[in-house]
Amino acid sequence: MNAESSVGAQPTASAPKRFALPSPARRALLRAGLTGAAAVGVSTALGAASASATPTTTSRNRPGTPDEALRELAVGNRRWRTFRQRHPHESPAVRQSLTSGQEPFAVVLGCIDSRVPPELVFDQGLGDLMTVRSAGEVLDEAVLGSVAYGVLELDIPLVMVLGHQSCGAVKAAVAADESGESLPAHIQYIADRIAPNIDRTKEGDARVDATIDANVRAVRAALAAEPDLAAKIATGELAVVGARYELSDQRVHRLA
The missing domain is CATH 3.40.1050.10 (Carbonic anhydrase)
Known part of the structure; x- marks a missing residue:
């Protein structure tokens, strides 16, 4: 992977139509909803705990x-x-x-x-x-x-x-x-x-x-x-x- 381009450099091409991202409050709701839905789905199908957005304690560098x-x-x-x-x-x-x-x-x-x-x-x-x-x-x-x-x-x-x-x-x-x-x-x-x-x-x-x-x-x-x-x-x-x-x-x- 070449390193000529600086990381995060802004492009010269014009950007297509932008999509609105949710507000902080809606993101919090989204996080809760996705985590809860995953937990229900996995526990119902497999009887196991779901992986959430919470970082795992076993970091791998x-x-x-x-x-x-x-x-x-x-x-x-x-x-x-x-x-x-x-x-x-x-x-x-x-x-x-x-x-x-x-x-x-x-x-x-x-x-x-x-x-x-x-x-x-x-x-x-x-x-x-x-x-x-x-x-x-x-x-x-x-x-x-x-x-x-x-x-x-x-x-x-x-x-x-x-x-x-x-x-x-x-x-x-x-x-x-x-x-x-x-x-x-x-x-x-x-x-x-x-x-x-x-x-x-x-x-x-x-x-x-x-x-x-x-x-x-x-x-x-x-x-x-x-x-x-x-x-x-x-x-x-x-x-x-x-x-x-x-x-x-x-x-x-x-x-x-």
Whole structure:
């Protein structure tokens, strides 16, 4: 993962429409509601206690700053792409410790593509990452709320928007834009959200490839512009970064 771009640097691309985040009072209610709902669901189905937003007491040297979190992801990706995975934090002791709380150190907003599971490409384990996935990393209210929950309720110091080489959602959006034909059912919704980021200065495969990067940057910009997240960025508590995974060599690198 390249380090050329400063952590939390503001993007030059204009941000898409912003989504309103809940007030502090509503966030407190959200925390109580999510924790309670999880407890009911898990206890009913499995007879076990749920993992809440309360930090677990068995800390595993959790990265506490954006830079530390980025370094941990970079090291994990290096293990992945050199076939030296450790598959950490899967032991019975870790599983048991996580019943009392969780302390993920990064939110990864990635694509649904089956070839890019964040826990694998960063060689992380249970309780390490909060992953949110949508086709083409499309940002809507549910996705934004999920990212905001990780940052505002769990104090996660890093949000990474992770695009990838040969993204099918971007390919479909570009093809629909060029042909003028509508895509089936709800897939058109995805294409419509990606369409403003299409790089029309390129042609063919180069257009798709450039749009993958432009889409990541636009989603990153939209997240970084949210007032509650921006406030944390301003104090250095949070970084929101864009990155890309290359299927050809399994490398993750930052997008400036």
